Amino acid sequence: MKQKDEFLDKLLSSEVKKAVDSMPSPDIERARTNIKKMLEIHIRRKYFAKRISTAVIIFFVFISGVLVGTSNTSIADIWFIKNIKSMFNDVLSIQTSTNINQAETFKEPETNMITEKEFLSIEKAETLIEYSIALPEYVPEEYNFYGVHIRSQGDNFSPIELRYSNKSNDYITITQIPLDTQLAISSNIRTNEASIETIQINNYEATIIVQESVTRLIWDDFRTQFIVEGTIGKEEIIKVGVSLNYQ
Amino acid sequence: MHHNIIDSLINMHYEKVYQVICLMFKDKTLSEDACQEAFYEAIKNIKKLNDISMFRPWVLKIAIRKASHLVKKSSKMELTDMIDNEKDISINVEQEALTKELQSETQELIKELDFPYRQVVVLKYHYDMQDKDIANFLDIPIGTVKSRLYRAKNIIKKKIMTANRRQGVRK
Numbered sequence: 001m002k003q004k005d006e007f008l009d010k011l012l013s014s015e016v017k018k019a020v021d022s023m024p025s026p027d028i029e030r031a032r033t034n035i036k037k038m039l040e041i042h043i044r045r046k047y048f049a050k051r052i053s054t055a056v057i058i059f060f061v062f063i064s065g066v067l068v069g070t071s072n073t074s075i076a077d078i079w080f081i082k083n084i085k086s087m088f089n090d091v092l093s094i095q096t097s098t099n100i101n102q103a104e105t106f107k108e109p110e111t112n113m114i115t116e117k118e119f120l121s122i123e124k125a126e127t128l129i130e131y132s133i134a135l136p137e138y139v140p141e142e143y144n145f146y147g148v149h150i151r152s153q154g155d156n157f158s159p160i161e162l163r164y165s166n167k168s169n170d171y172i173t174i175t176q177i178p179l180d181t182q183l184a185i186s187s188n189i190r191t192n193e194a195s196i197e198t199i200q201i202n203n204y205e206a207t208i209i210v211q212e213s214v215t216r217l218i219w220d221d222f223r224t225q226f227i228v229e230g231t232i233g234k235e236e237i238i239k240v241g242v243s244l245n246y247q
Numbered sequence: 248m249h250h251n252i253i254d255s256l257i258n259m260h261y262e263k264v265y266q267v268i269c270l271m272f273k274d275k276t277l278s279e280d281a282c283q284e285a286f287y288e289a290i291k292n293i294k295k296l297n298d299i300s301m302f303r304p305w306v307l308k309i310a311i312r313k314a315s316h317l318v319k320k321s322s323k324m325e326l327t328d329m330i331d332n333e334k335d336i337s338i339n340v341e342q343e344a345l346t347k348e349l350q351s352e353t354q355e356l357i358k359e360l361d362f363p364y365r366q367v368v369v370l371k372y373h374y375d376m377q378d379k380d381i382a383n384f385l386d387i388p389i390g391t392v393k394s395r396l397y398r399a400k401n402i403i404k405k406k407i408m409t410a411n412r413r414q415g416v417r418k
Contacts, residue, residue: 008400009372015353016270016372022354023266024275031265031283032257038287039253 119147119163130156131178134224138243140236142166164230172230172240179223197234201241208234217241253290260303261286264310267373271366272314273358281317285310304374308384311366352410356403364399367392 125148126133133148143164152158159177194211206219215237217228228241261282268278289296289306296305357368370381378396382389 005400008404011353012357012368012400012403013372013375016357016369019354019357020263020266020270020369020373023269026262026265026279026282028257028261031261031279031286032254034283035257035286035290036250036253038283039290042287042291 117149117161118153119149122148124148125150125160128153128156129158129160131224133160133162134174134176134226134244135162136174136240136243137245138239139164139172140166140232140240143170143172146171170231172228172232174240174244175225175227175229177225177227179220179225199238201238202244206241208237210234256290256302257286260306264303264307267307267369268310268314270358271311271362271369272318274318277314277317277321281310281314284313288313304384311385353403353407356406360399360402364395364402367395368399371396 120128122133122135122145128150139145143166146163146165149161149163150158151160157178159175162174162176164172164174194209196210197208199206199208201217201219202221204219204221206217209216209218213231215230215232215234217226217237217240219226219241226241226244228237228244230237230240264285265278265282268281269275272278272281285306288309289302293302296302357365360368366385367381370376370384371378376384378392379389382392385392
């Protein structure tokens, strides 16, 4: 019985192979052409789909940009446009470009050393810079004068920082940037994370920004940009700003 | 993919795969369509194949699937798992067995087997595949493979014996 099975297996093994071989040969050339054609169509489709999707993305971004820029209200409710708009609209950009005709531009020497800010007395600072420092007539009671820091020592028109501190080491900083210096100041603040208000400081338009516990007041009088900053309330910051005595 | 690689894959495997499909499905046009589609699909997805020596079994598997799909689609052939056990095998054999030699007769008997039997017989004896590999290849239980092979062999055995008997009577 086993022998019969083995014989049948051998017979089938050889006969199936022969049966396969006896099958008609295919037209390989035609098959090759067809397969290559199908592959080419596939590649072309893939490439086309890629290009189309790129074009759609570019078009969508372009349209979004245009719509955000032109504030088209008819599509303002579309989720994507809304988000794009809020992304751009929620950013407050404060930019100041200063005089570029300044002959000499001071560059801070590059160094890898981290140095602590050096604070000087008003008198000493005034000998190092060629403009008068505006001093506040009002600072909250608990704050005392700490010092003046000259950002770029050796530059006669360097921005300075006036610092006042209290016992808990909270600071009020008054930064003064002469607009005669070759400088470009740009600061972007996300408005959804901060409260922003426009007020008048001594007849100049100023922006007051309250972000977390820090209040910042920014304005300029075309000669100097002022930034008053501290962990005190809005009213107190305005009082400090208004009281700045400068010529 | 480089055209030379496509050419060599087609040169090396197309004819054999086509012939196996042709034997299994007994339809030239269908086999041609299935093979072309299978080669296209296999070459398109060749990156998924880790071992290039497995290209032929892979493309054959795709071709079988494609051919079965085409059959179902066109309803040209009925590829059913229902096998008529009661089929009278002696009627066809009667005349043929008297005129054919055992070997060529066996080839004909293989071709005459019902599709499910023919499929497992071709895979088993042409590729010397193990039962579990055939099961895996055709996505059917191993028990089904074993029973189909057993029945296929029995049918062939019976036909050969009947043919031999008639040849003996004739002589």
